[in-house]
Amino acid sequence: MSTSSKPTYTVLLVDDNQDLLRALSFALEELGGFHVVCANDGIEGLEIFYDIHPDCVVIDVKMPGLTGYQLMRAFRGDSISMETPLIMLTALAQDKDQFAGMAVGADIYFTKPVKPQVLAEAIHKVIAEGSQERMRRYQELVDNLTPDFSN
């Protein structure tokens, strides 16, 4: 399938906005060399995930039916999908939303609009990052959020 020396990673995009899906899948294929699969909502996202086992999932927060947070929890709660890199993409721009995104297990949290190059780079980065590195980052996040009472 892949003609280049680099392996072709499969990225699953879950967003309810068709226009954005079309634009992003085109851009990620063009700029990042990914194989992009799209899902229109959370349920479809789950179905496709277990069909193709993508290397990374990009999820929008506000979707009808299953929201991005719920979908993310479903992924994180299943041993098959537990270690798949997840990127959160949302229009919500409050600090507390970002916290919620990280808390449910997003590897990276992006507030729309984000440039396609930036997104492609981020996907490459999280895929390259091993699962151990990811666990270390979670731990760091947890440590930072827990107040230090030792003093």
Place this chain on the structure above:
Amino acid sequence: MDQSALSGSFKPPLDLPLTPVAGLAWLKGNRFWLLFLVIIGLLGLLIAVQSQTSGALHFLLSDASPALALLSAFIGSFWVSLRLPKGKNRLAWRWISLAFLSYFIAETIEASIVVITGFNPIPPSLADLFILLFYPCLITGLLFLPSPSLSRGARGRLIVDAGMIACAALGVSLLTIVMPLLDSTESISGIEKVIVSAYPLGDVALAATLLLLLIRATEGVLRPILLWMFIGACSLLCADAAFNIIALKNISIDSSPIVDPFTVAGEFLMGLSAWFYLIHGNEPDFAWLWLARSRKTTVRTLQRPWYQRYLLPYLPLALVVFLGLTRDLLPPSQYQLVTIFQILALFTVVMTITRQILLNAELVDAKIANEQAQQLDALKDQFITSINHELRTPLMTMQTYIELLRYQQQTLPEKTGRLVTEIGRTNDALVDLVQSILEVRRIDQKNDEFPREVVHLQHAWEQALALINPREGSIAERILRVNLQPDLAIWGESVRVQQILTNLLSNAVKYSPPRSVIEVSARTVQTEGGRRSKAGKQQMVEIQVRDYGLGIPPEQIPLLFHRFVRLPRDLASNVVGSGLGLYLCQVLTEAMGGHIWVESAGVPGQGSTFALRLPSAEAVTNQQPIGETMEAHIGW
């Protein structure tokens, strides 16, 4: 008809300032209520005239007029409750209106008894039951009225003052509450005993409620009002207690020398405080009203000199009370003269009340308008946030396509490539605008300070430089001269510092020609009269960003830091901007305890200097241990 059974003389209309005022004061001063007050005034005139001739008619009228006044108070307070938005305040006014309703029923019953039997009913009667209902309703209403809290020291003083008065009154009354119940002489029946002892009990409850409100009440106008009402309630308590003692000892009530002074004093104080509340009760809102820039009449009235505000409104009341209290000392031949004065005084009272009604109605309207404005404001904020979120997805779609086009720019014809660059630039500006709007709204909403930390300027600067949008007239084409004093640290929030630096630098790049110099420097300065330092000196970090571009005409400098303001020269040029960047810089700088300013001669080629001062971290960390600062910030 037995003349002695009736209270033979016309009593001063003490009830008038007390009852209709409390309710009517809140109403819109339309013609109907004006007419109503005039009718009450005429009724008073009739009473005064009749009192010289027929005792019976006089008594009927003098009992009917309080009933009418109470009816108006009921309608008034109920109407107020209808006009108020749902909440505690409305509930309070519902209860107060219920209190007036029950008192009105009591007065009506009493007047009816007089009409039917021709005798003044002696308690206990059916009317008493309704008067006793008045107490719990009024107390409940008073408890629901919103009241701000009082400072600790003032609360302590108040508790001592009010506690002493309360103890004295309680001592007298406790005995009389129990006494009728223990009374073994069969002069009164069981139910009568209960009713008779319920009066002082109601007074005690009312006084206690007022005491409670007094303790909770804020400094200022409400305090003396509540204190007077409290003393009034204590006085009524004494009167009722004395009445019980006299009634039990079967002494004629008409010849009781103890009851009347207490009753008169109690009613007078209650009436006076209601009057006082009417005139001054809304004054704490004055500052707000001024800000709202509405209701010019109200503001003008409140701005009158002290004698107009304090002396004149009380003159008619003082006159009425004085005449009422002294008339009994005059020989009957002088009654005619006194009556004329009474009529005059009554009309003045009516006119003053009317004026106050109009004033207070405006205040209530303005308050409601303010509440509605606040609701609208919240709705607007919500709208801005949601529209902002909705904009982001299509914006990203557009940006994605533009970036794809840019990616393939080499393959495009040169002309099309230029167009793509222009589209990209405009799109970036749009993205900036969308982000800035949300940022501004967030700052407007959140008045609390940012979390403080030590921000190393060198680090913040490097981050800011990395964030500069390379397309905003490429920074590589400018000669950047950076001169930062080593180890400078700011006491602020790193993201905000970096945001300010990015904004200033991006402005300098935007408004200066290619190959011109941009100078960035930072140093420590000592400023006078800092808030943080008691010695009067404060260490600040001064950052300057200087460009050699067009400069800003001095007369346009004040406009720079306003939001959504863009200078006329920018509007004419093709420099893209939202008019929010410098506003954000100013807000962020001030929130961190600094200030920002600009110096420019407005001469092209000499450019402008943007300078800001932020508190130095050294000054803070040297003056107090870190732990303490943290604590102060977290608010433990």
